[in-house]
Amino acid sequence: MAVKTLSVDGQLISAREGQTLLEAAREAGISIPTLCHLDGLNAVGACRLCLVEANGRLLPSCLTPVAEEMDVQTQTDRLQRYRKQIVELLFAERNHVCSVCVANGNCELQSLAMRLGVDHLRYEPQEPECEVDLSHERYGLDHNRCVLCTRCVRVCDEIEGAHTWDVAGRGTHCRVITDLHQPWGDASTCTSCGKCVMACPTGALFHRGSSVSENVHDRETLHALILAREEKQWLV
């Protein structure tokens, strides 16, 4: 396995060939914010939060393979500005009311806002009308809180193998859907395994019966399942 040497934020690091910039940076203890990324799922570069400057070009670190002598910057003013903008735009796109959300306190969008210093929105909220689907006996879906990261789509397809979730519609009408856009409770492919709820970064997918700030995304269980499936390693 070839080793690549590159510079990240002025620090020389070595990475294995085939690794992404995000993986290499994390191994070197350099933290890059992400939202759509989830270890063990195929990267899609949907959210653009992990953009870095590689040899002066803006590239998503989750999809960019390391290269020899690459010069990578992860924390420039321009990147910080873009990341902040992205988070504000995500908030403005749907109806995120943190104070009364089931994921309040366990939400990656909320934590990102805090981490990036977003204390208000410079963009006008779009305030689209969104549905809530409680037809599934165990879980609920609230499009008001969806950031279209597609983690649910990928985890259901790649880990559970059911491919119940997909994406339909364009622009402001873009929605995650179950089967052929039936109510979730009527989706015959759904195994009710709950991996999509574990993977969701916000309060869009939640345990039915969750009250405000009560929904916990059980990431540890999900990672154990992914590890078991991908690496044939079982944590007991």
Place this chain on the structure above:
Amino acid sequence: MARLRLATVWLGGCSGCHMSFLDMDEYLIDLAEIAEVVFSPLVDSKQYPEGVDVVLVEGAVCNVEHLEMIRRVRANSRILISFGDCAVTGNVSAIRNVQGGALPVLERAYVELSDPSGGIPSPSDIVPKLLDRVLPVHAVVKVDTFLPGCPPSGPMIRTALEKVLTGEPIDLMEHHLSFGGYGRPKGSEHLPASPSSSQSHS
């Protein structure tokens, strides 16, 4: 040193931020020594005065009176703090925006749910007309500092006021404030990212 001229204003919110202000508890007694509360729902002045040093504005801009008020507040205040989530983002007060204008919301409350079905209170100089869209404060006037939270905690409000009193620049985000959260003073970083998730005191 002259006493700080402090004001608090309440637009469209639930008063929870003002209650959190009172949760500064005995510090209120010290505050009475160092600051003069020149305008607030808690005191009896009826007109927003001139020459206010710092004002905490709770609530979103929901009706024409709020609009008039917030412009006057901006003109007469040196530091305007957007106080709590309704002021900062619109929060719960702005949920009605999704329903497309004020009318459907009014009809539900006053026509469909009343008996005898009376009709909607008529806007006048007494009952102000609702805005079709609820706005956060910074959509109408310039805001100097944002203090998010639903509500921000008493200790957090105290931290902000103490910075104003000492003339320090106010950067509150270093205190891990978050929308919907319950900001805490520095030194509690070991707690989970947002303290709004219920914690037992064991």
Place this chain on the structure above:
Amino acid sequence: MGQRIVIDPVTRIEGHAKITLHLNDDHTVADARFHVTEFRGFERFCEGRPLWEMPGLTARICGICPVSHLMASAKAGDAILSVRIPPAAEKLRRLMNLGQIVQSHALSFFHLSGPDLLLGFDSDPAARNVFGLAQADRETARGGIRLRQFGQEIIEFLGGKKIHPDWCVPGGVREALSDSAREHIKQRISEAIETVRSALDLIKGLLERYPEEVTSFGHFPTLYLGLVAQDGSWEHYDGQLRIINADGTVLAETSDAGDSLELLGESVQPDSYLKSPYYRPLGLTDGMYRVGPLARLNLCERMGSPLADAELIEYRQRGGRIVSSSFFYHYARLVEILACIEQIDALLDDPDLNATHLRAQAGINAQEGVGVSEAPRGTLFHHYTVDEHGLIRSVNLIIATGQNNLAMNAAMLQIARHWIKGPQIPEGVLNRLEAGIRAFDPCLSCSTHAIGQMPILLQLIAPDGSVLDEVQRA
């Protein structure tokens, strides 16, 4: 020609409101109206939300009594799940509700009305507030602040936050009380009792000092509505809903929250966002009733704890078996604080507070539910219908302050007629109009599901409705 006077904003109350006075040519008072100027529209935007989010969502109606909304909303949820919640959960809910009544009543007495009562209705308006009180009488202010803190801490120990704890849920509660919290609360009981007893001594003196206010601040017969325990004791969380008339005769009583709504109508007035509930069988004119501390003390036989029982006897010696002066709301509030502290003290010894089973689990078993609880200001109703999955179809909220709306307007008129004697209206008289409102401790955040502050603007209105003159209260 007539004159209209508007007081704008009415201050030191929880909400945005105005008062208008309509004067005749000879400067006598033709009419007085109390207007609430805020509206936020909860009833509409809750539609389509999951039932389980309703306690947290409706708590945002009011920052003063979010716990009341948690209780009523969770109880409506209990009804829709059709569960009986675990006994420990009920006790814990009671504990939080008691803590809330203490903090809210302390706020009303010390922070909001205290400046009138202790500094005087005619004292300097610039200092007639809690900060002025802190400088004039530091220890009384400190006692009041600490008493409110005592209640707020109970809420925080249980729910993790002092304001908007998301702790009550359909089926029960989320957390028990830790032993360390229990100890902390216990240690503060005796100080809290001492504070409220001093305040009771104060209010008894004030009855002597303000006889004219006692007889003019909304002193008239009405009906009274509220919860009472099965055995007739004072009740704040559950029990029977009872309506009595001005001489104490029971007009209606029910233990079914759903039935209780049949007893009430709600009317709308054209110049206020505050709706006016009335007792439906007697119609809008004769159906005026009062809720809250005054009503609860009129409805019950006893408080149910030793110190408060003794105070109730004395209270009735001063005001009668059925007390009709709204000024007595202040006094009733203090008796209730004492009862709450005693009940908190008794509850703390209950081993159930450590229980682990705190939540009954169930799906949607009914598509309609009503939750009733006693908020500090009076009876609160949450009425929901849901679809088969638990999405809210409709919400109606009947709020304590709204139920006092007719009585508050009547009190306005009585105060205005008693105190306005000629063309010159001193500031102290205008303040009495506000103080009359403050006696009811209205929570307008709640009542309009909105919020704001009260302006007073006196406007003079001619018989044809045109505005002839205005005095802005500045």
